[in-house]
Amino acid sequence: ETGVTQSPTHLIKTRGQQVTLRCSSQSGHNTVSWYQQALGQGPQFIFQYYREEENGRGNFPPRFSGLQFPNYSSELNVNALELDDSALYLCASSLVGTANTEAFFGQGTRLTVV
Amino acid sequence: GEDVEQSLFLSVREGDSSVINCTYTDSSSTYLYWYKQEPGAGLQLLTYIFSNMDMKQDQRLTVLLNKKDKHLSLRIADTQTGDSAIYFCAESSGNTDKLIFGTGTRLQVFP
Numbered sequence: 657e658t659g660v661t662q663s664p665t666h667l668i669k670t671r672g673q674q675v676t677l678r679c680s681s682q683s684g685h686n687t688v689s690w691y692q693q694a695l696g697q698g699p700q701f702i703f704q705y706y707r708e709e710e711n712g713r714g715n716f717p718p719r720f721s722g723l724q725f726p727n728y729s730s731e732l733n734v735n736a737l738e739l740d741d742s743a744l745y746l747c748a749s750s751l752v753g754t755a756n757t758e759a760f761f762g763q764g765t766r767l768t769v770v
Numbered sequence: 771g772e773d774v775e776q777s778l779f780l781s782v783r784e785g786d787s788s789v790i791n792c793t794y795t796d797s798s799s800t801y802l803y804w805y806k807q808e809p810g811a812g813l814q815l816l817t818y819i820f821s822n823m824d825m826k827q828d829q830r831l832t833v834l835l836n837k838k839d840k841h842l843s844l845r846i847a848d849t850q851t852g853d854s855a856i857y858f859c860a861e862s863s864g865n866t867d868k869l870i871f872g873t874g875t876r877l878q879v880f881p
Contacts, residue, residue: 687867689868700871714868
């Protein structure tokens, strides 16, 4: 049990729709990172939020956007959903700025786009 | 660019040792990690090693790092059926701590 919770656990959306995924970070952590894991692949870094600002972004289009709130929870928004967006979306919380380098992952949200 | 590679599949008999290998390309990697993922679940951090270390042991797990060859391995002693899962190697560098993952190695343990 990592203390990182994601909601919902499963979601089915239609192509072209918009989706919001949520993540509550582990207590005391100040950073949230989002990853996309397609079936049979390793997780791919989408972006990271630190102190409510985007702090690094992977190779994902602008229709992937995010927010971090003062309590360090976070949202991932995806607009204009495409079939290839079907994946497991993982969030990880960590404490950047200290010697502690561990990132703890939630159980993920499995998004299916039909 | 950054790239992490792993073999796709490993099958071992219960009680034997498992060795999962990983190669990476980013010479500025600061930390290297091993994560475990069971079916339908998120990622569980197993262990990590700082890039200036050669070896780290944690109970049944031994991590070996050859920085010159950019090769990382995870040895699981006395492998059990509960160890069956996908194992991901990951590296991080820079101030974002973003993780670059390999494609994962599926470990199957048979009786």
